[in-house]
Structures are given as structure tokens and as C-alpha cells.
Amino acid sequence: MSRPLLLLRPAAQGFAVTLLVALAGCGLSSSPDVAKPVEPPPVAELQSAPVPATFAKRMAMPAPMQMQERATLDLRSEPREQYANLPDNPVHRVAEMPVSTFSVDVDTGSYANVRRFLNQGSLPPEGAVRLEEMLNYFPYHYALPTDGSPFGVTTELAATPWNPRTKLLRIGIKASDRAVADLAPANLVFLVDVSGSMDRREGLPLVKSTLKLLVDQLRDQDRVSLVVYAGESRVVLKPTSGRDKSKIRNAIDQLTAGGSTAGASGIEMAYQMAREGFIDKGINRILLATDGDFNVGISDFDSLKQMAVEQRKSGVSLTTLGFGVDNYNEHLMEQLADAGDGNYAYIDNLREARKVLVEQLSSTLAVVARDVKLQVEFNPAQVSEYRLLGYENRALKREDFNSDKVDAGEIGAGHTVTALYEIVPKGEKGWLEPLRYANAPTADGKSVELAMLRVRYKPAAGGNSQLIERPIANQSTPASDDLRFSAAVAAFAQQLKGDGRYTGSMSLQDTATLARSARGDDPFGLRNEFVQLVELAQSLKH
Structure with missing residues (x-):
């Protein structure tokens, strides 16, 4: 993937180019890490470029203070951002590893940061793209709690837009909101x-x-x-x-x-x-x-x-x-x-500040549940393979789920958490080669269940953890707008990482079309903005 280009003001662009030529004329090698508004010529060409005598004379003189300040500004603008590059979650065979465990994540920073890169005219570095934070940036219509627990749990199963042989399982958590006054x-x-x-x-x-x-x-x-x-x-x-x-x-x-x-x-x-x-x-x-x-x-x-x-x-x-x-x-x-x-x-802008600290202030400040962990046990009679989309840095060991000593994520008032699994139904061709010596699992009375969902959390006021268990039926339905839009966000995050291992022939144009058709009720224009970002990325990839 090409390095993102830094957009400089015209005056700064001119100075940066002049500075490169000057360094070359002095026999110094220009740094390949200095951000440039356009693709530079090879360093060898710069080194052989003649330096005007008038400019060479200026170089021998002490630089004016204004030029020193401009040079400092341009050198400070050299990109040196730091990201964690984590490999995608692997595909698992249910017969070998039927249980998936992770901590919830309500962060949204990755989406706003990716938006910043695209709006500045460059593709984001792969490490800046965290699929779960892009998913959780958007509100969804999930059921509120009705049983006294701090959040409601929703599940949905539908076809995967980028793979006709798999299905998407969506898990949604919605916490009760609170007015700031309360x-x-x-x-x-x-x-x-x-x-x-x-x-x-x-x-x-x-x-x-x-x-x-x-x-x-x-x-x-x-x-x-x-x-x-x-x-x-x-x-x-x-x-x-x-x-x-x-x-x-x-x-x-x-x-x-x-x-x-x-x-x-x-x-x-x-x-x-x-x-x-x-x-x-x-x-x-x-x-x-x-x-x-x-x-x-x-x-x-x-x-x-x-x-x-x-x-x-x-x-x-x-x-x-x-x-x-x-x-x-x-x-x-x-x-x-x-x-x-x-x-x-x-x-990245004042509108985002308003979203975080005004519109979602209760979510930002008030915790309704602590150390929230999710665990999904897939039924081998119904599912042969699965992969969790995102949450790479939130993975937990299976035994961590029942340990109250293991830290996990917090959920604030009004927060929604979305997780997607791509699953291969039993009998469909998956990503992995079949094992020669594996024993086929036997069906039992629970074979109609796709999976068992478990949610463990601690009350905000403290105390021991509590458990919510809910079986997930193997019943596909026409995908809701929320599931279709979240699938578009997940596809976009994978496409930005560039390898297309899982999204196959699905293009950015396909992603934009899917998101546009699934905007539904969009009171704050967030989904419409997403469509525009996908179209921006499409133009930058050409």
C-alpha cells in the first residue's frame, strides 16, 4: 500500500521541493520519509539537477529567520504516526475450537481517524483500520432491556453480501440511555x-x-x-x-x-x-x-x-x-x-466533538456495566467454520470468561455494541481444507440451535459478575437495514486493508451501493457520510 500523502499549503509545497533540490545540490541524500504532495522524481535525478548560482549563493549565507521557521514547520510535518498492526482473526473449525470469547469495545476513534485520512486525500495505513470501531461508530435499532439487566441483546442471521456460501451472524447489545440531567x-x-x-x-x-x-x-x-x-x-x-x-x-x-x-x-x-x-x-x-x-x-x-x-x-x-x-x-x-x-x-472536527461530548455525553461519562465479555459457542451440527470480524486486540482465552479477575470493556448509558461473525453452514464449502482423520460430530437434541450466546458483566455499582445466556436459532431472515449497513461497514474496513482475502470480488462500488440502499432512518446523516467516504476511497484507489 502506498504511503498516505500529506497535503501542504502551496507555499509549503514550493519550499519543500526547493529544500529537496538544495539538499541534493549539497551532495546530501533526501530522506524517503519526508511527506510530499506529489510523487517525487528519483533521488538520483534530484542529485544531478543543477542548482542555480543565485540560490547556491543564498545557501552559503545564514538563512533568514522566516525561512528557518518554515523549514521547521515542514520537517515537523513528516508523518510519524504510530499504529498497532494486528493480523486479522483466523478462521476456526468448529470441530476443533467451537468457542469464541472476546471483550466488548465501545471505542469509535478508528472511524473518525480513517475519515480524516480520506478527507485529506489519502488512504489510511492498515493499522488505523479497526473494524469493530468502525462498526460501533453508528447507532443501530437494537432492543432495549426488559428483564432488569443493564442492556438488551439482539441477534440476526442473514446471507453474506460478499460470499454466497457463508452467512453473517450479527450480535447487538443496547444499553438503556439516561438524560444528562439524571x-x-x-x-x-x-x-x-x-x-x-x-x-x-x-x-x-x-x-x-x-x-x-x-x-x-x-x-x-x-x-x-x-x-x-x-x-x-x-x-x-x-x-x-x-x-x-x-x-x-x-x-x-x-x-x-x-x-x-x-x-x-x-x-x-x-x-x-x-x-x-x-x-x-x-x-x-x-x-x-x-x-x-x-x-x-x-x-x-x-x-x-x-x-x-x-x-x-x-x-x-x-x-x-x-x-x-x-x-x-x-x-x-x-x-x-x-x-x-x-x-x-x-x-477530527468540531462536529465529532459535539457527537462525543454533547449528543453522547451520557454514554461517554456514565458506565452501566463493567467487564463485559461475550462468548459464542457454535454448534458443530450446524456450523463448520467461523471467523470473528474485528476485535483482534480484545480477544480473551476461553477460561477468562468466567474469571472476575480478568478485565474487559465497559458499556456506557445508551451505548450500542455490534459484533459480526461470518460462518460456514454445515455442508457448504469453507475456507479450510477438510481433515482426513476428523470425526464428524453427531447430532443431538440441540442440533436445531446455531449457537449459544453468553454475556458476562459486572454491575456498575460493583459486585460479582452476572451471566446472560441465550440460544441462537438457525433461522435466516431477510437482512434488516441495520445488518446490511453494518455488513457494508465491515466490507469497507476489510477492503481498506487491501488484501481482499475474504471480500472476494466485492468492489468499493458494490460496498457504496449496499450502504446507500441500507441508510434507512439517518437523522444525523452519518450513514450518508459513510457512503461518501467509500466513494472517496474508490477514487483514491484508481
Whole structure:
């Protein structure tokens, strides 16, 4: 896959090209990692290009300050984003491994990040595409709980749009929503990265506008602290009542960016502020706004994750809000939120900020169930093979399902969780070669069941885990708009990864057509926007 191209302003483009020629003329090799707006000529051609005498004379003179600043800006724009490249979940034979276990995931950051790449005119790197986060970005019409549990469970089985021999099993979870006014009092700590890497339009200015949207939603019983970090950390605002919105806004307005990034010390200070303003039986949460480019103090991945794991025991959760481009450490942001019992979102524009912190504020802040795990046991009399689409970094061992000591994902008020399995019905040709010595399973009285679904969770207030069990009937139906649209999202995520192993001959045009026909009721225009993104990707792949 080709590297994404960075779109530069015309003036910056001209300077970048001139800088490459100048370096070549000095006998220096140009770096292949410098982002360019167009495909450059071979380095050998650049090295043999003549350098105008007037420009060579300028090179011998000290560069004007303006040119130094522009050079710094262009070099800073070199892409160095960090992603976790995980292999897709493998295909399993039911006769050998009938049980699939994973933790739920309500994060949506991958979708907004992929959208950012496409809107800037480049295809996303493979590691930026996490299928489950793209699925869970969209609301679906799932049944609400009716039995006193914190969420309802829905299943649906229909034909797979990209493979006539398989079927898609969709599992949906829907938590009851709550009005913001009904939420418990909230103790929020805004932890803001004000380092030099945030000194760009997509960085601190967008962070400030985003936080002001949340300030507008605060109630008198809520309290807010503001901690910032660059080369060092400091408290800008001690715990302050939500009624004093002007004071909170003024504290946000004074933030400026510059310096290195001591992220770990900032996180430590934020937890200290959270403990100082702690509300018993309330919502206690840190909202970390950063590009994740930590470069001072504790910066290794495992130590930062362990810090979040230890601190969550105090009853304070950590939500990460990703900002920025080029130096964005998405891998750290997603994993920090997971370790801190929070959620992760990427904010690429103010509309996305409104979605996360206004329209879905209850989901973002209020947890209704903790350590939620899903387990599906497939019936070998009905299913020969299966694969779970996405959730690669949420996989659990079979024995983890019943262990209350194993951490899993949290579900907030109003959250929906969607999971898709592609299954091969018994008797259909699958992906795997048949085994010569395998014994065919014998049918029994439960042979009409496709699978058994188990959901284990802990109540938000604490206590031992509880179990929901539900058999899934082997009954295909005409696919609903929700299933057809989620299938289009899943197809798109797989197509963006480029290998087409599973989607076969299904094209991006087919994906756009399927999504367009399944938009249904789309009050916020999210599904229509998705169709446009698929069409953008199609044009970029040609």
C-alpha cells in the first residue's frame, strides 16, 4: 500500500521541493520519509539537477529567520504516526475450537481517524483500520432491556453480501440511555497536552473548542479541574463548580502550546486532582486530550498502561480524546483508554466533538456495566467454520470468561455494541481444507440451535459478575437495514486493508451501493457520510 500523502499549503509545497533540490545540490541524500504532495522524481535525478548560482549563493549565507521557521514547520510535518498492526482473526473449525470469547469495545476513534485520512486525500495505513470501531461508530435499532439487566441483546442471521456460501451472524447489545440531567454528579479533570506538537490548527485550538462544548453541559453539582503538561505539568484550575462556567472557560482560553511532552507526569497530576475532587458514588473521570506524542519522562508503552491500570483501582476512569496529525500515537491512545476503564474517540472536527461530548455525553461519562465479555459457542451440527470480524486486540482465552479477575470493556448509558461473525453452514464449502482423520460430530437434541450466546458483566455499582445466556436459532431472515449497513461497514474496513482475502470480488462500488440502499432512518446523516467516504476511497484507489 502506498504511503498516505500529506497535503501542504502551496507555499509549503514550493519550499519543500526547493529544500529537496538544495539538499541534493549539497551532495546530501533526501530522506524517503519526508511527506510530499506529489510523487517525487528519483533521488538520483534530484542529485544531478543543477542548482542555480543565485540560490547556491543564498545557501552559503545564514538563512533568514522566516525561512528557518518554515523549514521547521515542514520537517515537523513528516508523518510519524504510530499504529498497532494486528493480523486479522483466523478462521476456526468448529470441530476443533467451537468457542469464541472476546471483550466488548465501545471505542469509535478508528472511524473518525480513517475519515480524516480520506478527507485529506489519502488512504489510511492498515493499522488505523479497526473494524469493530468502525462498526460501533453508528447507532443501530437494537432492543432495549426488559428483564432488569443493564442492556438488551439482539441477534440476526442473514446471507453474506460478499460470499454466497457463508452467512453473517450479527450480535447487538443496547444499553438503556439516561438524560444528562439524571446522571450522578461528575468530577471531571481536563488533562490537556500543550506541548509544541499541539501547536497546529488540529491540535490545541480544536481541543479548546471541544472542551468548551462540554463546559456548556455542566450542571451546578458537577466540578471541573484543568491540568496541562508540556515540559512540565501544572494545575491551571483547581476543582471548580459547574455553575462557574465563565471561570472554567477563561482557564481554557489562556492555554498556549510550546515545549516537549512530559505526558506521564501530567497523568499523575490529573489523578491527584481527581482524588482531590473525588465524589463518592459519582462520576470520576479524566479526559485526556493529546496527540499521544510523549517524549519526556515515562514514555514507554507498557509503563504508561500499567500506570492507568493501577490508578483505575481508585475509582477514577480515563477517557482519551485524540487530536492532531502526522505525529499521532493512536496505538497508545486506544490502549490507555482500555487500561484506564474508559473509552477512546478521535476528534477530527468540531462536529465529532459535539457527537462525543454533547449528543453522547451520557454514554461517554456514565458506565452501566463493567467487564463485559461475550462468548459464542457454535454448534458443530450446524456450523463448520467461523471467523470473528474485528476485535483482534480484545480477544480473551476461553477460561477468562468466567474469571472476575480478568478485565474487559465497559458499556456506557445508551451505548450500542455490534459484533459480526461470518460462518460456514454445515455442508457448504469453507475456507479450510477438510481433515482426513476428523470425526464428524453427531447430532443431538440441540442440533436445531446455531449457537449459544453468553454475556458476562459486572454491575456498575460493583459486585460479582452476572451471566446472560441465550440460544441462537438457525433461522435466516431477510437482512434488516441495520445488518446490511453494518455488513457494508465491515466490507469497507476489510477492503481498506487491501488484501481482499475474504471480500472476494466485492468492489468499493458494490460496498457504496449496499450502504446507500441500507441508510434507512439517518437523522444525523452519518450513514450518508459513510457512503461518501467509500466513494472517496474508490477514487483514491484508481
